[in-house]
Amino acid sequence: MTSDDDTPAGAAIEADGVHRRYAGGFEAVTGISFSVARGELFALLGTNGAGKTSTVELLEGLAAPDRGSVRVLGRDPYRERAAVRPRVGVMLQEGGFPSDLTVTETVRMWAGCTTGARPCGEALELVGLTRRGRVRVEQLSGGERRRLDLALALLGRPEVLFLDEPTTGLDAEGRRDTWRLVRELRESGTTVLLTTHHLEEAEALADRLAIMHQGQIVTSGTIRDVTAERPARIRFELPEGVPAARLPLSLRAAADGPRIDIRTHALQESLHELLRWASESGVELHGLDARSASLEEAFLDIAKAHRETERTAA
CATH class of the missing domain: 3.40.50.300 (P-loop containing nucleotide triphosphate hydrolases)
Structure with missing residues (x-):
């Protein structure tokens, strides 16, 4: 043009x-x-x-x-x-x-x-x-x-x-x-x-x-x-009778009953480790969802961080 x-x-x-x-x-x-x-x-x-x-x-x-x-x-x-x-x-x-x-x-x-x-x-x-x-x-x-x-x-x-x-x-x-x-x-x-x-x-x-x-x-x-600076997310549910404590410690999982929410800055490595553990343990991960941080998550994190900074300054 x-x-x-x-x-x-x-x-x-x-x-x-x-x-x-x-x-x-x-x-x-x-x-x-x-x-x-x-x-x-x-x-x-x-x-x-x-x-x-x-x-x-x-x-x-x-x-x-x-x-x-x-x-x-x-x-x-x-x-x-x-x-x-x-x-x-x-x-x-x-x-x-x-x-x-x-x-x-x-x-x-x-x-x-x-x-x-x-x-x-x-x-x-x-x-x-x-x-x-x-x-x-x-x-x-x-x-x-x-x-x-x-x-x-x-x-x-x-x-x-x-x-x-x-x-x-x-x-x-x-x-x-x-x-x-x-x-x-x-x-x-x-x-x-x-x-x-x-x-x-x-x-x-x-x-x-x-x-x-x-x-x-x-x-x-x-x-x-x-x-890029926000962690990726892996979510899934463990079968009944499989406690979250059995997950590898390196995954730093947050558990809410059978629901697991993992935050990671190395999505590929963490997902590989999780799937390897599941395969070796014979555990089926229900509703497995792995994704990079979304713009919405980044936006909310930024807004929250600035609100907290303003409250501290006040």
Whole structure:
């Protein structure tokens, strides 16, 4: 994808030492820096009040940072909004559409304000709303409204796409369809910045991510980077009459009756040792489940650690 911007090769979004302060002195964002490469899907995660929305609003050009700088496609999205906005798609948490318009009328209205808009039918087909074109917006389900939000964000064939909780209200099928579409957009070269409370969604889609807490980025990197320091888990149930005490001590098992939960930083070695013991002992391990640490576990561990640090400091 070619353009006339002066963005460094590979960089579509840049935040450098960004601060954002609100009236009354509350600082929602306290000096964060990160970049998103062209064609990358980057997830920005955090607990409520972490500063995600405040950060994304700066990137979308809805406000200027109090300190630091923001660049989207090499330009300041606030001061050079006229140059940036036609190349960016934004899916907000709430679209706020006129409820008495039909789906098709809403898309056509929006297309009239969009440079180089896709045909209405194409936009609706992308998000699976073709058959709902004549339905009034007020009659759509919550999930269908989210699909309409996405259709409007994609009207201008954006180079950079901001997705704020894109699958809220969708059923499992709708969520998977949206994930498929987002992957296709990324593969076609669209840069995507995603905010979501669904950690499974970030784990399924993100090339890289950052986790925010109280206005700061506390960890960032690939999924593997973020989860690498957390232990893997092995779970199973022992047969009746086989006590947990018979397990090898090196596995450091935590037992709750017959249920066993082993945490380990060496999953392959621990699993090999467990299976060898089970084979030699003639023990069948019921419901055996072994997996690396998930993003959800890493997220919860990080949040817990920072809460404990704050309580200690207080």
